[in-house]
Amino acid sequence: MRSHVWRPLFVALAVVGLILIARAFVVPPDFGVYERGFMYGYHRRSNEKEWEQFKVKYRGKQYCMDCHPDKYESNMSSKHKVIQCENCHGPAIDHPEDPPKLTVDRSRKLCLRCHTKLPYPSSLRGKLKGINPEEHNPDMECSTCHNPHKPDMEGWS
Amino acid sequence: MEDVYVHGLEWTVKELFTYPNEFIYWSIQIVMYPLMTGLVAGAFVLSSLYHVFGQKDLKDMAKFSLVFSFALLIAAPMPLMFHLQHPLRGVEVFFTPHFTSAISAFGIVFFTYSMIVASEIWFVYRKYFVEQALALKGKEGLRNAVMRCIYRALTLGAYDISEKALEKDEKVIKVLAGVGIPVACFLHGYAGFIFGSVKANALWMTPLMPVIFIMSAIVSGIALCMLTYIVIMEWKKFRIKTSRRPWEVTAEEVGGVEIDLVRKTSKYLIGFMIAAFTLELLDLVFRGYTAVKSWDILRSVIYGKDFTNIFILQYGLGNILPFILLLLPRASIRRTVLALCLVLFGVFMMRWNVVIGGQAFSLTFAGYMHYNIPILPHNIETFKEGVLGALLIGIMPFGLFWVFNRVVPSLKYK
Amino acid sequence: MTDRREFLKTLLRGTLLAATSAGVIKFMKPSEVRAQIEQSNVRWGFLVDTYKCVGCGFCVKACKLENEVPYDVPVTRTWVERYVILKDGRVLADTPMGARDGFISAEVQETIVKPDEITKAFFVPKLCNQCDKPPCVQVCPVGATYQRADGVVLVDRSWCIGCGYCIMACPYGVRFFHPVYRTAEKCTFCIHRLVKGMKTACVDACPFGARQVGNLKDINDPVTKVILTERVGVLKDEYGTKPQVYYLGLDETVR
Numbered sequence: 001m002r003s004h005v006w007r008p009l010f011v012a013l014a015v016v017g018l019i020l021i022a023r024a025f026v027v028p029p030d031f032g033v034y035e036r037g038f039m040y041g042y043h044r045r046s047n048e049k050e051w052e053q054f055k056v057k058y059r060g061k062q063y064c065m066d067c068h069p070d071k072y073e074s075n076m077s078s079k080h081k082v083i084q085c086e087n088c089h090g091p092a093i094d095h096p097e098d099p100p101k102l103t104v105d106r107s108r109k110l111c112l113r114c115h116t117k118l119p120y121p122s123s124l125r126g127k128l129k130g131i132n133p134e135e136h137n138p139d140m141e142c143s144t145c146h147n148p149h150k151p152d153m154e155g156w157s
Numbered sequence: 158m159e160d161v162y163v164h165g166l167e168w169t170v171k172e173l174f175t176y177p178n179e180f181i182y183w184s185i186q187i188v189m190y191p192l193m194t195g196l197v198a199g200a201f202v203l204s205s206l207y208h209v210f211g212q213k214d215l216k217d218m219a220k221f222s223l224v225f226s227f228a229l230l231i232a233a234p235m236p237l238m239f240h241l242q243h244p245l246r247g248v249e250v251f252f253t254p255h256f257t258s259a260i261s262a263f264g265i266v267f268f269t270y271s272m273i274v275a276s277e278i279w280f281v282y283r284k285y286f287v288e289q290a291l292a293l294k295g296k297e298g299l300r301n302a303v304m305r306c307i308y309r310a311l312t313l314g315a316y317d318i319s320e321k322a323l324e325k326d327e328k329v330i331k332v333l334a335g336v337g338i339p340v341a342c343f344l345h346g347y348a349g350f351i352f353g354s355v356k357a358n359a360l361w362m363t364p365l366m367p368v369i370f371i372m373s374a375i376v377s378g379i380a381l382c383m384l385t386y387i388v389i390m391e392w393k394k395f396r397i398k399t400s401r402r403p404w405e406v407t408a409e410e411v412g413g414v415e416i417d418l419v420r421k422t423s424k425y426l427i428g429f430m431i432a433a434f435t436l437e438l439l440d441l442v443f444r445g446y447t448a449v450k451s452w453d454i455l456r457s458v459i460y461g462k463d464f465t466n467i468f469i470l471q472y473g474l475g476n477i478l479p480f481i482l483l484l485l486p487r488a489s490i491r492r493t494v495l496a497l498c499l500v501l502f503g504v505f506m507m508r509w510n511v512v513i514g515g516q517a518f519s520l521t522f523a524g525y526m527h528y529n530i531p532i533l534p535h536n537i538e539t540f541k542e543g544v545l546g547a548l549l550i551g552i553m554p555f556g557l558f559w560v561f562n563r564v565v566p567s568l569k570y571k
Numbered sequence: 572m573t574d575r576r577e578f579l580k581t582l583l584r585g586t587l588l589a590a591t592s593a594g595v596i597k598f599m600k601p602s603e604v605r606a607q608i609e610q611s612n613v614r615w616g617f618l619v620d621t622y623k624c625v626g627c628g629f630c631v632k633a634c635k636l637e638n639e640v641p642y643d644v645p646v647t648r649t650w651v652e653r654y655v656i657l658k659d660g661r662v663l664a665d666t667p668m669g670a671r672d673g674f675i676s677a678e679v680q681e682t683i684v685k686p687d688e689i690t691k692a693f694f695v696p697k698l699c700n701q702c703d704k705p706p707c708v709q710v711c712p713v714g715a716t717y718q719r720a721d722g723v724v725l726v727d728r729s730w731c732i733g734c735g736y737c738i739m740a741c742p743y744g745v746r747f748f749h750p751v752y753r754t755a756e757k758c759t760f761c762i763h764r765l766v767k768g769m770k771t772a773c774v775d776a777c778p779f780g781a782r783q784v785g786n787l788k789d790i791n792d793p794v795t796k797v798i799l800t801e802r803v804g805v806l807k808d809e810y811g812t813k814p815q816v817y818y819l820g821l822d823e824t825v826r
Contacts, residue, residue: 004260006327008276011313023252031253033598035720036691038647039257040708046674054763057637060773068659087629091636093353113627113673114197114778117618120655120692124779125674127684133675163644164735164748173680176697176744177650182735242733242753248712260712260736297715356706356810359744360677452810515650520744523664570812 018068023123057091064092071149106115108133111142163220164242167539168531173524181516181528184542186240187359187548191348191370192377192422195504196554198345198377198567201274202221206275206425208334218422222382223281224567226557227274233265236550251567259351266347270340273325277333279311280326282565284318286311345374349368352511359451360458360515365416365440377504379426383419384497385555388489389568391554407468423483430500434476437507456524462517462525475503573643581826613721615760616787618794618803619696621820623781626651626694627672632775634670635671637761646747647670648758649698649773654824655679658690662824693786695825696782698773699724699745699758700806702753707757714753722815723762728754742810760784786816790822 031044064085065072075081086092089102089112117130142148165180189294200222206212207219236245249266279286286308293305346367352358353366422454442461459467482488482496513528531543540546562568603800606699634649635642650669656662663679672695704725707752708716715731716817718724724774731754738746738755767785769775785794797803797819804821805814818825 002311004317005324005325007313007315008272008279012272012276015272027252031714034717035599036718038255040718041257042253042704042714044714044727044730047717047725047729048719051725051759051762052766054638054759056764056767056769058633058775060769060775078638084629084778086815087633087776088733091633109672109675112675113629114625115676116677118626118674118692119676119686119689120663121689122622122691123625123693125694126780128625153175161641161644161750162753163646163750166645174666177645177647177666177746178738180747182748224639240734242735243731246713246730246732249715249730252716253730255711255714256589258710258736260710260734263712351736355710355739357740386806392800423724498681505666513662520742521664523826 009150055093057093058084059092060086060087064089067096075149080149080151104144106141108142111146111148160336164538168529168542170527170529171519171524173519174435175519175524176521176522179519179526181513181526183240183516184528185530185544186236186542186550188512189236189353189418189506190503191345191374191512192508193229193236193554194237194345194348195370195374195377195508196381197226197370197378198227198272198374199281199376199380200229200239200340200382201378201458202375202423203379203382203422205334205341207339208330209338215418215422218382218386220281221386221567222378222559223556224565225382225558226378226383227271227278228561229554230271230274231557232550232553234263236552237263239546239550255413256539259347259354262347263512266340266344270337270344273333273337273340275339277330277337278565279313280484281335282328283315283326284323285565287316287318290316290564294410304564311564324429337427342371346371346552348374357520358515359455359518361511363440363444365436366511369433369436369440372429372436373504373507376426377428377431377501379422379429380497380500380504383422384494384501385558387419387497391490393568416488416490419490420488421460423488423493423496425478426500427483430476430480433473436478442545451522454518457512458525460525463510463514466506466514470512471503471506474499475506476500479503599731607611611720612786612788614787615701615721616722616785616794616798617698617701617760617767618783618785618797619816619818620781620783621818621822623779624651624777625781626653626670627778628670628672629776629778630696630773630782631669631671633772634758638759638770641698641750642671644750646750646756648745648756649696652697652825653679653692654695654822655684655692656690656822656824657684658686659688659739662663664824666824691822693820693822695818695821697745697775697806698810698816699760700816701758701760702741703813703815704811706740706742706812708734710740711780714735716757719762722758723760723811724764725759725762726755726757728752731755736784741770742807742812743814761768762776797807 011155028044028046031043032045034041034043034045042070061072061084062111071085089104092102093099095102110135115124115130116127116133118125120126137145163180165182165184168184168347169180171179203215204223205218206227234247238247241247250261250264254264256262290305290308290312291410293301293308296305349367349370352361352370353363355361401466418453444455479499480498482492482499488496516528520524529540534540534545584692585665614702620776628651631647634640635647638646638648640646645668647669651674652666653670653674654662654664662706663682663684666681667674675742679720685769701722707717707725710733711717713730713732716726716737728749733748733753733755735748746755746757748754756793761769761773764771771782771784774784783794783797785792787795787798789795789801795819797818801819803817803819805817806825808814808819
């Protein structure tokens, strides 16, 4: 083994050693093979927790009801009860602390998401009440005539 | 405002029905990457033809192509670094390799292969290193001191250059060159596997892909080595002819290109070209004959959108024309150079048609994507994944070879 | 001289120890794996009822805002496709901006379609299929994307090198590079909501119940009941990915 022939091999082994040492410092200690095996479960365990702690922004209708019971009641007695408050009002996040005020989307485009008439058989869209946006009062806001919380009654009450 | 950048949006033109997240994510650098590893593999195989199979006619070519393949090898991961969204994290491939991924093999195969090539160079030039280290001893000047340090380090402390030791070296070189061939083929075959194993891509998924890649790799490697050899030798001859003070080498020492050598090497080139072309044709015929679900869209890409790229540029200009040029008797240097350039262009187009062509159609099989390669960059992304980035990668091995050749003279050491 | 040699030997021994003990990959013991599998009584799955989808795109809007995917770029974790099949056999399909703003025009693929030309037309919401055999995870070279015990496939943004191999490997086109973090990005089934007992943002935002998420290991879960009792389909099963997003009313024209 004292032959010079082995010297390049020693250099190679030294490099491998360096990589292994670097590896011990760089790779997080919880990096490993978990439930789904090496093919699908090779990862850093703590990343699962990081994703689980991601901030929730859409809080749901119940969250809105706590402070706005009147709006909730009125909405729940109409056909629009299926629509989440936050679909139009934007995500609550930590409202009323942050943000203190939500930006409401009052645009025609918002209503047209469902109410542009698209005559599609075999799709629920074909059965929804709809208009042709170019013909139906094109320059007016929908909310001028329709109450978005309670669309059954024309106009505001 | 955070820096929002949609990768691929700038150079992708979408047509008909595509999914919203589809873009040309793998662009010019992924064309360059298999091109470079292909050149590495090819250059090494060429040098091994002499060392292992004793093809004496390739002796001079072997030394040059060995050092050149090392220069190519160092440059080969650069396209990947340019392509990665987080290049600094690329080293993770060594730290947490996920071996079910074809790319993770890169770390191990690349390291093994570069060690083999480096060791082989060491054994070939060991005598020279020792001689230089001894000759520079006690010489004045910073340059000499630096060079002496480099050569001393390169000897790895082994100063035994007796007949017996050199004989041992020869044996080891033979072994390394022999082991290197399968590793070189593996290095490039796995580059083909990276594409061939993507089941989501109808154009890429074929078991023939690694074999096709190896064949075209050897073709490109041989062609580039021949071309570089011719250019360097002719330039040296030209410089000595025009120089008034030929103080370093004489015209006899350089001798220019040996046409016999070029003709013999081109025979190997033709052989591998036939193999590559046959396999590609087989793949095409098989796809058309079996005509599975994806064939409709593939046909519209192969015979429609990419017709010029595939049949005129790749097969016509890149395969058939140089084939004829090389086969016609009494090849001249000039004709060979033209043929070699065309061969290299053909291999580049083959990589292009695989990488870009594979993304030319949508996963919906009902839409297309077109790659508008960025020419003038206006940000770092359009530089890296544009014409300039590719050119930079293209000239990198030549720059490296120039540097290596200062230390390891592969062209004048007879 | 001997001192130096001794020192080098000690250093070598120390580094070897460090490299082998701390550096070795952490594996779970077989008993641990068995215990985990018995424990894990959750496998998240998804059910899409294409009859109910009206193409309002509220799911896409909610997803983008909930998960901080930049709003004004085309890439998105979930999207809705529109298919309009004409009497002459032509299939028109589109998904403008992933249907972030819904479908508010009758124009499809720059074609104005007359109602009497249509033979059938419908909407298909798409999202990550959280495959049982995820090809995207298989090809990640560094273990930056992985599958949880409950089936959800996630991306470790601090470890992803951004090679794009996973994007290429997904037959459904659900992956993309996050425009800010520049790492591979995909639907997480809103795992941060599921673990808190909530539904995903897209499920909550859907007014018509076209989207539902449920635990496939619980046979009393409404989603599981539908999958077990009704005729459901999955997308592109020919790739062998075992997708876990089930569709009611899937059509052969759906891509």
